[in-house]
Amino acid sequence: MSLLELFSVPFMQRALIAAFLVGIAAPAVGTYIVQRRLALMGDGIGHVAVTGVAIGLWTQTSPTWTAVVVAIAGAVVIEVVRERGHAEGDVALAMLFYGGLAGGVFVTGLAGTGASRLQEFLFGSILTISVDDLLVTMALSVVLILICVGLSPQLFAVSQDPDYAKVAGLPVRFYSILVAVLAALSVVIAMRTVGLLLVSALMVVPVAIVQQLTRSFRMTLLGAMGAGLVASVGGLVLAAALSRTGANVQPGPSIVLVALAGFFLVWPIGAWLRRRRALVAPFPETSPEENPVDEAHPHHHGEKCGHVAVEHGDHVDYIHDGHRHAAHVGAEGEHYDEH
Amino acid sequence: MTRSGTRSTVPADVPVQLAHGDVALSGRPVLRGVDLTVNRGEFVALMGANGSGKSTLVRTLVGLNPLSAGRLELFGRGLGSFHDWSRVGYVPQRSTATGGVPASVWEVVASGRLTHRKLLRPLRSADRAAIRAALEVVGMAAYAHRGVAQLSGGQHQRVLIARALAGRPELLLLDEPTAGVDLPNQQALAAALGRLKDDGATIVLVAHELGPLAPLIDRAVVMRDGRKAYDGPPLSDADVHAQGFDAGHVHCDDAQAPVPNPAVPTPLKEL
Ligand SMILES: Nc1ncnc2c1ncn2[C@@H]1O[C@H](COP(=O)(O)OP(=O)(O)OP(=O)(O)O)[C@@H](O)[C@H]1O
Ligand SMILES: [Mg+2]
Ligand SMILES: [Zn+2]
Ligand SMILES: [Zn+2]
Numbered sequence: 001m002s003l004l005e006l007f008s009v010p011f012m013q014r015a016l017i018a019a020f021l022v023g024i025a026a027p028a029v030g031t032y033i034v035q036r037r038l039a040l041m042g043d044g045i046g047h048v049a050v051t052g053v054a055i056g057l058w059t060q061t062s063p064t065w066t067a068v069v070v071a072i073a074g075a076v077v078i079e080v081v082r083e084r085g086h087a088e089g090d091v092a093l094a095m096l097f098y099g100g101l102a103g104g105v106f107v108t109g110l111a112g113t114g115a116s117r118l119q120e121f122l123f124g125s126i127l128t129i130s131v132d133d134l135l136v137t138m139a140l141s142v143v144l145i146l147i148c149v150g151l152s153p154q155l156f157a158v159s160q161d162p163d164y165a166k167v168a169g170l171p172v173r174f175y176s177i178l179v180a181v182l183a184a185l186s187v188v189i190a191m192r193t194v195g196l197l198l199v200s201a202l203m204v205v206p207v208a209i210v211q212q213l214t215r216s217f218r219m220t221l222l223g224a225m226g227a228g229l230v231a232s233v234g235g236l237v238l239a240a241a242l243s244r245t246g247a248n249v250q251p252g253p254s255i256v257l258v259a260l261a262g263f264f265l266v267w268p269i270g271a272w273l274r275r276r277r278a279l280v281a282p283f284p285e286t287s288p289e290e291n292p293v294d295e296a297h298p299h300h301h302g303e304k305c306g307h308v309a310v311e312h313g314d315h316v317d318y319i320h321d322g323h324r325h326a327a328h329v330g331a332e333g334e335h336y337d338e339h
Numbered sequence: 340m341t342r343s344g345t346r347s348t349v350p351a352d353v354p355v356q357l358a359h360g361d362v363a364l365s366g367r368p369v370l371r372g373v374d375l376t377v378n379r380g381e382f383v384a385l386m387g388a389n390g391s392g393k394s395t396l397v398r399t400l401v402g403l404n405p406l407s408a409g410r411l412e413l414f415g416r417g418l419g420s421f422h423d424w425s426r427v428g429y430v431p432q433r434s435t436a437t438g439g440v441p442a443s444v445w446e447v448v449a450s451g452r453l454t455h456r457k458l459l460r461p462l463r464s465a466d467r468a469a470i471r472a473a474l475e476v477v478g479m480a481a482y483a484h485r486g487v488a489q490l491s492g493g494q495h496q497r498v499l500i501a502r503a504l505a506g507r508p509e510l511l512l513l514d515e516p517t518a519g520v521d522l523p524n525q526q527a528l529a530a531a532l533g534r535l536k537d538d539g540a541t542i543v544l545v546a547h548e549l550g551p552l553a554p555l556i557d558r559a560v561v562m563r564d565g566r567k568a569y570d571g572p573p574l575s576d577a578d579v580h581a582q583g584f585d586a587g588h589v590h591c592d593d594a595q596a597p598v599p600n601p602a603v604p605t606p607l608k609e610l
């Protein structure tokens with residue numbers, strides 16, 4: 001079967017749609033998780049959700065819905081422990097994680113379904129996504145993406161500076177719990193593609209990739225969604241392509257490895273960008289009022305004038321006397337404007 | 340700067356009214372029996388030694404520290420029923436900002452407009468204009484698209500001031516806004532606060548050195564060991580020290596609270 005033929009198989013099409021949406025939604029939630037410095041929260045929820053899946057398998061109900069319930073409960077507990085900020089909170093969280101994983105494996109044993117069924121959830125499986133699962137995944141992904149983008153001013157403020165958000169009258173507690181619930185939902189929708197044990201990587205690594213390049217939250221959020229999409233679909237295709245050769249590669253590990261490869265590809269670019277910005281940083285600053293743009297410009301800026309040159313799109317700006325000088329040749333002759 | 344929603348001055352609408360406020364942090368009493376009323380249009384300087392409770396008081400006034408006793412009213416409403424937070428601006432002494440993700444100067448200042456925005460609505464042009472104006476006031480307009488993590492301490496402080504100014508508050512509380520800010524930018528801030536005051540805003544400002552802000556001050560409040568030690572006409576920085584307000588001794592109880600030394604002239608208002 002060629003790769004193209006593979007894409008015409010219904011289960012592969014379902015997997016692609018799921019990977020596409022999850023690849024966007026998980027990093028969108030992940031951006032807020034990373035902003036709150038809770039990069040391992042997704043990991044913890046993933047461990048707790050194992051018990052949820054096992055309960056679903058045991059009781060012959062949908063593992064997706066039992067996972068939703070248990071993951072949300074776990075996420076809220078994690079958030080409450082974190083908010084309290086107790087020293088023993090760290091240990092409490094660790095116990096929650098181990099309990100979730102051990103409980104899941106234990107309950108699966110009770111159910112007698114065997115480890116292979118659980119493994120589909122631990123590391124993802126292309127084959128097991130049913131039409132019902134896909135519909136749930138699609139609906140939840142869209143909701144997550146809409147919330148992450150639509151409420152971004154509020155969620156940004158609450159995560160960036162909770163005290164200030166409180167003085168601005170925002171319900172900080174509500175939004176913090178909302179982020180935890182969003183994280184739980186993204187763990188559940190990602191468990192079929194990436195698997196519970198690696199889901200956190202799809203939430204965090206795309207953010208780590210783009211924040212090497214970005215300076216604003218918005219660009220990081222949108223960039224992470226793009227990077228997650230590429231990693232998710234790319235990893236799925238890679239796993240499918242390899243399985244044609246007779247290998248048995250799960251999509252989860254290949255998605256995570258593609259994302260990590262992206263990180264190391266972008267790393268030198270990020271290092272170069274940071275160095276360039278560091279050169280620009282220490283110029284003397286003055287407010288625009290004090291330093292009108294139409295001050296004396298005794299020379300034409302150029303390669304040898306000694307001012308710091310910054311490439312800026314289609315032209316080069318020169319930094320001097322507290323402004324970025326951008327010369328433009330227009331109809332009325334040469335002029336410059338301030339950025 | 341213009342403010343929206345100017346309200347008529349009714350006596351009940353006093354911006355800040357704290358009566359017998361006690362505050363405990365981690366079980367330790369930090370503020371004891373503090374009474375503070377700030378009237379509309381007043382510019383109050385809050386002074387005192389390190390650890391005297393200035394930041395705790397300001398954080399209490401914006402609702403970040405719960406009172407263990409006493410009563411706080413903002414604009415005539417008890418804290419529990421006060422919801423009009425767009426009227427209040429706050430500049431923290433040290434930002435609690437802990438972003439693990441880059442954020443630009445513009446984005447941080449834009450969060451100062453949140454109290455004026457409805458859920459799920461894009462920024463209006465009035466919001467953009469207010470953000471831009473606030474950035475210009477603190478001289479950070481050229482840095483709008485920089486990451487906040489790459490700023491110096493003083494620049495970061497100016498961004499936090501801009502965030503509060505962007506909301507065009509009627510009551511502005513600033514906790515050492517000029518610490519680490521160079522003189523030209525202190526002067527620019529003084530000019531901006533002066534304009535805000537002319538518009539009728541009420542300002543409470545914590546400072547160790549008033550510098551260019553001194554001419555704006557209507558009233559000084561000096562804290563010592565969690566109590567109000569002085570409340571009256573402005574004092575020069577030297578007076579605060581000369582009268583021993585910053586001597587860090589606990590054995591002075593209420594009855595012995597220092598009174599301003601009448602021999603020391605307080606000519607700041609005329610400056
Ligand atoms: N979270 C806290 N838990 C317990 N005590 C605290 C806490 N924060 C502050 N304190 C104590 O409360 C007292 C007042 O602190 P506060 O920060 O209000 O002082 P300050 O007047 O603002 O000082 P500075 O001039 O250094 O800013 C200090 O003795 C401090 O040790
Ligand atoms: Mg302080
Ligand atoms: Zn030049
Ligand atoms: Zn340019």
Ligand SMILES: [Zn+2]
Nearest residue numbers: 297320324325
């Ligand atoms: Zn120039």
